[in-house]
Amino acid sequence: MAYSKGEWDMSETMTQTTEDVKATLMNEQKQQQLMEQLSKPEVQESLTQLIEQLPKITEMLNGLANAYSVTQTLAKDEVFLNDTKGAVKEIVEPLVDEVKNIAATAIEAKDRADDSKEVIGVFGLMKMLKDPQAQKLFRFINAYLKVAGENSKS
Secondary structure: OOOOHHHHHHHHHHHHHHHHHHHHHHHHHHHHHHHHHHOOHHHHHHHHHHHHHHHHHHHHHHHHHHHHHHHHHHHHOHHHHHHHHHHHHHHHHHHHHHHHHHHHHHHHHHHHHHHOOOOOOHHHHHHHHOOHHHHHHHHHHHHHHHHHHHHHHO
16 A cells, blocks of 8 residues: 555654653653652651751762872872882882792701601700700790780680
């Protein structure tokens, strides 16, 4: 069936009108739901509290916005980033070196202990008690046990 130009325009206009009516009904339904929600006492109380807190919320948001601006500026500042990297590197490198040294010492001590067939008797223990490193270890263990005991009491 062929439509003349006038008939086609009229059909198109009716389709648009139907869609407009549907959109209007949807908007009215949404407005009605919103009004039902707003009529609830708990919602009204929450809105009142929110309105009372708006100055504080605005102040907090302004602070966050300022912090964000500063962070963005610092994140783009190459000098700041390089200085931060350098500072972190100065702090971390000695720690890494110390951990590596402790690990290497522990591995070497384990290897020596595994290879040794020496029997340590009472006199060997007494000789070890005079070793400055052993004394340092015993003082540490003693202090650790005291602190652990105090912490477990509280």
